[in-house]
Amino acid sequence: MTVSDPPSSTAPARPADLLLARLGRPDEGWRRRLYTIIFEADTRAGRAFDLTLIGLILLSIGVVMADSVVEIRACFGTLLTVLEWTLTLLFTVEYLARLLCVRHPLRYARSVYGVIDLLAVLPTYLAVLVPGLHALIDVRVLRLLRIFRILKLGAYVAEYGALGAALWATRRKILVFLTFVLMVAVVLGTMMYVVEGPANGFTSIPVSIYWAITTVTTVGFGDITPRTDLGRLLSSMMMLLGWGTLAVPTGIVSAEFAARRGQEPTTRHCPDCLSEGHLPSARYCRDCGARLPPWQRDPG
Template sequence: MMSPLRERLYNIIFGTESPAGKRFDLILIYAIVLSVVALMMDSVVSVNERWGLAFRYFEWFFTLLFTIEYGVRIYCSPSRWLYIRSFYGIIDLLSIIPAYISLFVPGTNYLLMLRLFRVLRVFRVLKLMRYINEGNFLLRSMLQARHKILVFFMVVLVFATIFGSIMYIVEGPENGFTSIPRSVYWTIVTITTVGYGDITPQTTLGQIVASAAMLTGYSIIVVPTGILTAEFSQEIQRERNLVSCPNCGKHGHDKRASFCNRCGGAVNNPHH
């Protein structure tokens, strides 16, 4: 049985139905965004030279604010260990620890960018949790395709190694291809159409090989898209098969369907 104070704090901090709870979450999100923006600006040399001390004060103000908030969350939570071990509980802790570590290890305060994960609470505040199901759909499709994508990745790695070895032989160290690993690096940035330009082939034969690598990159870049598209289609079909009509037995209805498109009867829809 929680005390009235703990119950009130719980409704404000963990709840989003009450006006006070909504205001608290929105203020928290604004504070998180402001703290991240301040941290980003502090990393700009010209800004840091002029306003560095002010940003340090801002950083510690938000750190102390989030530390107090984390302590209050533990205090008013009905199941404290459950909150501490939860996703949000771990993120809340990670959003303040780097500041204290930076007292002993300079530079680790920039890990406070992890605070941005806390903005995910906006899904709960703005009633966007239904979109989480769409995200789960995407995740399931990617998990189903992981073996095919792994095979594709290995094939690309083999191609990159072969092209890299050829370029090392053709161009050599005098043209920047100082080793096979460095040549493989060049091949990877070439077939992925990034092309940094830090290493470029100088000989005619090398340019021909580079052209072949580029064309190969354009050819294979559509493969993972096709794999994921196929998995999306299969996942959609699997979801539709869950919606069946108890009257005529038809499967394959849209997940938003309430009635059968064959007999008009109500369907068993687990998505509703």
């Protein structure tokens, strides 16, 4: 459909579609094939690309870790430097390929993965000017999040997306719960300050509130402990209260999970906003409304 085409009765034109038509869609040709390989893992080529990329990321992290050991750097310093620059050049080519095959390179560059991809190569170049920045290359480990959409771990991909959606949908309930826990910690922490006092380690109300928070959340670092019988009674009550309150956010999120059961997202990306996880039957992006390209997947 072009900008001048009349809207179809089965797929009405949207403003986003008209804008994308003017900008041009990389739905055909080598850009479309490159896009499918790089951004989607439902084909053999896509899985091979992502698995190779993960291997290179792990190798690069190993090189950085080995280079931080004085004995290893003294023996293999030249080899480690060559490996690091080789890997950096490969990651640079990969980053440029991602910018080249997407419709909106600047939008991808500003996305979370785009920033991470840039940080994966930028520290090496900056290390030429500021050697101390070399340690920042370890941000490449964040890119291992892509492993969830490879190796056919579809169930984990679905649950990961459902977890984010469930947390966002229940954010107000969870905020109310956290506010309640904070109020309990403030009240009981103040009581413990009055009961125990500075002589037993509760030197101030903020310190007592810190102890109350660690107790209610069942962390209990043990650096501050009550010494009086009344203080131990309050501490026991807070521990039991902590066990009970842990079930509240779990139930909230679990209920939201149950309400979202049955969705089966894939690794389909929207070429416009780059959101991931659209259903196989989806025709439009759930976030921006742009038309999705056909889902490509190898049989079996």
